Amino acid sequence: MTKRIVVTGIGATSPLGGTAEESWQALLGGVSGNRTLEQEWVEKWQVPITMAAQAVVPSADVLTRQETKRLDPNSQFALTAAREAWADAGSPEVEPERLGVDWATGIGGLWTLLDAWDTLRERGPRRVLPMTVPMLMPNGAAAAISMDIGARAFSRTDVSACASSTESIANAFDHLQAGLADVIIAGGSEACIHPLPIASFAAMQALSKRNDDPATASRPYDVTRDGFVLGEGGAAIVLETYEHAVARGARIYAEVLGGSVTSDAYHITAPDPEGSAAARAMIAAITNAGFSIADVAHINAHATSTPVGDIAEYNALRRVFGEAVEGIPVSATKASTGHLLGGAGAIEAIFVIKALYERLAPPTINLTEQDPAIRLDVITSPRKLPDGDLLAISNSFGFGGHNAVAAFKTL
Structure with missing residues (x-):
């Protein structure tokens, strides 16, 4: 029997806002999240593209000091978005064994990996942090979310480049249909505004070159479009069966058809x-x-x-x-x-x-x-x-x- 699957919570931290609602209102207002990069590494490495769509709210403003130290920026965005979505859904009471996480990322803990490599080269192996591997692994974000909400049904990670988090939503739908959980947090995150990806994407002529006017650089369908703008952030949705949502009196945003x-x-x-x-x-x-x-x-x-x-x-x-x-x-x-x-x-x-x-x-x-x-x-x-x-x-x-x-x- 086909089950009805609904969305009961949303959360985001993005170049438009620190929450899903702030991001939505900025989107409706025609705001551009793209800005000139002010980090010192822009000049140090002479990156050819000097703009990106950075998250508006730093993770350090919403997470504890220990969390920011022990999580890669990718996982920090994930945890921020997931917590908002979970609270927005009313923090549903559900057996841990019936609660799952379907998360996604395209690259994973890039900052941790490259910072650790710099440390190894410049200061030696003894100075590499012991948490490096848990922080850089692509499933680190899903693990952080599952531990935060106590999800024990499963914690899975999709890595399919720019299709990753849509795939995570499709998988969450299938997992609910299969009866593997009653409630799932799905979504994705990325933190790749770093000189290496910028240099690489620029080398393949994928990024817009409009450094002089960042706000108008991303121009889908326009005759003058010349590439994408690299962004960062995370977004999460809470999915559950319709029956489960109705039984607990949850607000329902929409139905997921698959x-x-x-x-x-x-x-x-x-x-x-x-x-x-x-x-x-x-x-x-x-x-x-x-x-x-x-x-x-x-x-x-x-x-x-x-x-x-x-x-x-x-x-x-x-x-x-x-x-x-x-x-x-x-x-x-x-x-x-x-x-x-x-x-x-x-x-x-x-x-x-x-x-x-x-x-x-x-x-x-x-x-x-x-x-x-x-x-x-x-x-x-x-x-x-x-x-x-x-x-x-x-x-x-x-x-x-x-x-x-x-x-x-x-x-």
Whole structure:
């Protein structure tokens, strides 16, 4: 028997705000989270890109000193977001063995790894911290969350590049359907605003070069788009069965219809320009729940602002919806948040959930001249969504050809 799965809590720390609500309000207000980097390493290493979308609230402002010392920044973002989501859900009373964590990251404890390597080279092996491995391992964030809330059903980590946290939501849905838990915290985080990833992404011509105007650098679908903006942060949602949520009187934001994961098997970094596997992921996420393509009323697109990526996603959307895609409101929220890599799908899922809950689709900033080859109804100011049951999807695509799509509806 198919179970109904719902969202009862949300939490985030992002380039737009220190909470999910602050991030949402800034998004609606057309705020850009991208700013000039002021760290001394920018000049020291002469990185070619001097901007990024940094988290607004430092983890040290919300976590204890011991937590910030013993957790990589990636895990710090994760714990911050998860705690907010858990509290937002009412801190549900659930048996530890019925509580799970499905978390995600694209890279993991990058800062810990590279700082430890610097310490080893400059000061020797005796000065490497004993907590280095637990802090750098990709599953460190999931472990921190599970220990914080006492989740003993399972604690799992998805690592699928920029599709990671959408995949974690799809997996959480499946795990609830399979009866492995009654409540799950799902989401993702990333902390990679570091000179090495910036230099690497810049070398592959993936980042925007608009150092002189950071706020307008991320420009999905615009004819002048020239790359994505690196972002950081974390986002979490609490999922549970409908029966469990109703029994405890929980507020319900939206229903999760499920998710789908496919693979391009095409190229390690470039998306399949035909978008066939991405299209299959969208179709499966919609139809596996018993809905039709025509039911989709809103799309949060992956839309990284890269010349090649935006076109590939449009081709995939065209495969799925045909000419009807031109009438579906599309939001491209990375224009505001930057690209959170492994955390992108989770923060964008929250934006979809809020859009359905408030029946208000968020805007895409910095779109001044839409690429004529991309015939989409891109929202540039907050737009009311219609009454009645609404279905929306959130797309995430990552290096390695990973495609993940999650579907949500109003309750």
